[in-house]
Amino acid sequence: MITIYTWLANAVKALEKAKNDGILDGYCIPKREVYYLLSHVLGKNSAYLMAFGEEQLNDVEIAQLNHILEQRLEGRPIAYILGIKEFWSLPLKVSQATLIPRPDTESLIEKILELYSNKALSVLDLGTGTGAIVFALAKERPNWQFLGVDLISDAVDLALENKVRLAQLISDIDRIDFRQSNWFDTIDREECFDIIVSNPPYICESDEHLSQGDVRFEPKTALVSLANGLADLNHITKSAKKHLKKGGHLFLEHGYLQHESVKTLFLSHGYKNIQSYQDYNGKDRITFAQYGGL
Numbered sequence: 001m002i003t004i005y006t007w008l009a010n011a012v013k014a015l016e017k018a019k020n021d022g023i024l025d026g027y028c029i030p031k032r033e034v035y036y037l038l039s040h041v042l043g044k045n046s047a048y049l050m051a052f053g054e055e056q057l058n059d060v061e062i063a064q065l066n067h068i069l070e071q072r073l074e075g076r077p078i079a080y081i082l083g084i085k086e087f088w089s090l091p092l093k094v095s096q097a098t099l100i101p102r103p104d105t106e107s108l109i110e111k112i113l114e115l116y117s118n119k120a121l122s123v124l125d126l127g128t129g130t131g132a133i134v135f136a137l138a139k140e141r142p143n144w145q146f147l148g149v150d151l152i153s154d155a156v157d158l159a160l161e162n163k164v165r166l167a168q169l170i171s172d173i174d175r176i177d178f179r180q181s182n183w184f185d186t187i188d189r190e191e192c193f194d195i196i197v198s199n200p201p202y203i204c205e206s207d208e209h210l211s212q213g214d215v216r217f218e219p220k221t222a223l224v225s226l227a228n229g230l231a232d233l234n235h236i237t238k239s240a241k242k243h244l245k246k247g248g249h250l251f252l253e254h255g256y257l258q259h260e261s262v263k264t265l266f267l268s269h270g271y272k273n274i275q276s277y278q279d280y281n282g283k284d285r286i287t288f289a290q291y292g293g294l
């Protein structure tokens with residue numbers, strides 16, 4: 001018979017090998033992931049797993065554990081296997097309809113919170129995916145109103161499902177709306193927001209990262225943009241002007257080599273106070289600026 005501890009030790013070794021072989025990317029932390037897999041199947045937390053490592057696993061548990069371990073060894077992201085990813089300490093449901101929220105995007109949240117207090121204001125999130133940006137801001141700013149849009153209807157359904165799941169963790173959840181839209185296409189011409197934020201697709205279609213790590217399993221609609229990755233960033237920068245209140249900010253997440261290009265886009269469309277900001281890895285991944293009334 002196999003104990004929790006034996007299965008854990010073998011699984012860690014297998015994941016370490018897959019990481020060394022380049023099947024799993026550098027973000028994979030084998031031991032932590034194996035605890036996640038065990039917790040998912042056995043319904044026990046890591047304290048239990050550590051305390052009762054000598055407990056024997058039954059055949060059904062072993063079959064389930066081996067099945068999800070095999071998926072991970074083929075490179076399938078752990079978040080897609082578990083169906084959950086934590087973002088800003090919120091448990092978000094994830095699916096292959098959209099991107100798995102990244103810790104880097106939390107630095108975008110921090111910047112917005114630093115600039116804006118809880119005074120009532122409106123936020124538009126373009127390409128909302130799971131709704132990660134909306135939910136994180138809504139948790140911290142109970143007076144704000146939100147609209148999140150996405151091109152992909154399954155992503156909108158996912159964000160709506162997360163809205164229901166997070167109702168206990170975020171006050172007055174009905175101030176959050178989600179809808180399907182191709183960027184601004186369904187936004188009324190007159191409708192303006194204090195803040196527009198987006199983490200749009202920005203990877204060039206020939207970028208080698210698309211065939212590595214977790215990204216291989218994520219939809220191209222969430223990742224790839226034409227014009228060397230800049231087409232959507234350009235479209236948003238140009239169109240957001242008509243939907244920002246005077247002096248409102250547009251915040252964009254982008255690739256680590258794109259900040260100069262994004263600054264140029266902001267400049268060419270007449271924005272002011274353009275600034276880039278670093279993510280947790282010290283890369284310029286966020287650029288924001290103000291439009292009108294300055």
Ligand SMILES: C[S@@+](CC[C@H](N)C(=O)[O-])C[C@H]1O[C@@H](n2cnc3c(N)ncnc32)[C@H](O)[C@@H]1O
Binds near residue numbers: 128133150223
């Ligand atoms: C990089 S993901 C970001 C998801 C989420 N905001 C986050 O930060 O985790 C980009 C999102 O933009 C959406 N998207 C792509 N093209 C779009 C378009 N033309 N209009 C609206 N959303 C779009 C994708 O479906 C995807 O959910």
